[in-house]
Amino acid sequence: MSISKLCNRIFDEAIKAYNVTDSVDAACNNPYPLQTIEHYLFLKNWIDNAQWHLEDIIRDPNIAPADALVIKRRIDKSNQDRTDLVELIDSYFLDTYKEVKPLPEATINTESPAWAIDRLSILKLKIYNMQLAATRPDANADHRTRCNEKLRILIEQDGDLCTAIDQLVDDIAAGRKYMKVYKQMKMYNDPTLNPILLGKK
Template sequence: MFTELCTKVFNQAITDFHLHNDVHRGIENPYNKADIEHLLYLKNWIDTVQWHLEDIIRDPNIDPVAALKLKRWIDKSNQERTDVVEYIDSYFLEKFKDVNVLPSATINTESPAWAIDRLSILALKIYHMREEATRQDASEEHRAVCQSKLDILLTQQVDLSTAIESLLQDIEGGRKYMKVYKQMKMYNDPSLNPVLYANKK
């Protein structure tokens, strides 16, 4: 199943990152650029780095200048994340381009790639909640609470994977159709963000 491939690649990216646990260390994508695994690995690597940036920026003692620099980094990461999601959707558009869409076909609330985006974040939640559930310097109560949360996350992973597989099967069978809306982010566009275009006057 496709979601099994996703989870395998996501877990690999998470493990690879935590070998050094360094947000400044560049990605070493082990997959060929022509393969979907390359995009999946890239997607989760971006998510993993951003996860740790979000931790760092919440340090109450962080220098304001450093915090602003991190905020700009996170903004850039969000844009890269969105770009990769669209590349993944392009993969599915190509894969299903010859499907005979049924007259009764309906559209889904989100595209396959945006559902896979949630699966990537979920893999990170599971990894870090498992760390907390087994953290030896934490209290037994803390570990128990985190184990309970981990159990829920694992159930959520199964449910989301099942839903994604069902969506892909419906698209392949012509029962649902893909309609991808490219990003309409305004705050990154100098012609649409009033703060940016006001400064150009």
Template sequence: MKFTEKAWQIFNQSINDYHIYDDVNRTIENPYDESNLIEHLLYKKNWIDTVQWHLEDIIRDPQIDPVEALSLKRWIDKSNQERTDMVEYVDSWFLQQYANVEVKADAKINTESPAWAVDRFSILSLKVYHMQQEVDRTDATPEHIAACQTKLDILKQQHQDMSIAIEELLEDFQNGSKYMKVYKQMKMYNDESLNPVLYANKK
């Protein structure tokens, strides 16, 4: 099975498992232990994305209590950090996979690491799932359903295109025509020593 086929399958497994309860407070029950490391990471990554997708919906409620909204914003910030951490774990797995590849003299670097492509792939799986929900609605107008079907068709084409692009990138790493160089995401806003608002309040 190709990597993208496995990833897409695991992402949808995570999404479907979440929607059994559809509860942002539910703790993850990862069916893959760490002996199946990449499967474990992909499932956890998508679970974080899925919960955050629904947090983003909830916080946009125009009637939301401001105190609750602030709490959700903090939660979303924490989720963003966890998402970034998961991307870095996935990149570490890729680095290990290609550690012994002989890099060609004219090898090129890619604009993004494979795990950040996987991050977009995970979000795409959520877009497809939720757009399909809109298409399947029985309480929406025919115009709404038709518009959503058009968008769903585009998302499915994007799934095909991204699958090809990711597989080609991994093949380039495997044959040494591209090499990985990972920059750890140096986020500043959650760091008390880097965010001016946070370190000013510590004085």
């Protein structure tokens, strides 16, 4: 099974599992063993699901400022969890292909496999939610037409992205590309680097 097919299957499973409760507070009952690529992919999409809905909640024009701050803090933590998980997924690819010797003409890609998979996870959520919007019972015909056109484009993007991910992983496996894992080193989360947090210590 290609990596994109594996991602699509597990992302669909995670979306279905998340929407059993459709709650940002629901526990992630990951069905896959710890430290497997399947476990990481399921958790990745679950985090994206929850953050998707947190982003919806915080845009409520009537949200109380105190509640908005709580949600913002949750989004910040979710972003850090997401970044950490992407780095774990890239570490999986590094380990999988550690014996591959890059060809003399090998080049590095603009993004690693895991960051492309990160985009695929978000894209699957866009497709799922656009399908809901396109079939909303109270929507008029114009709304449905516009949503279906957007859905068509998203599905095309999905096909293109899956092809690109598979090509990248195949190129790494064959030594035509090589990869590195660069830690994101987000400064705003680091109490020793963020000047605001530094002043609070």
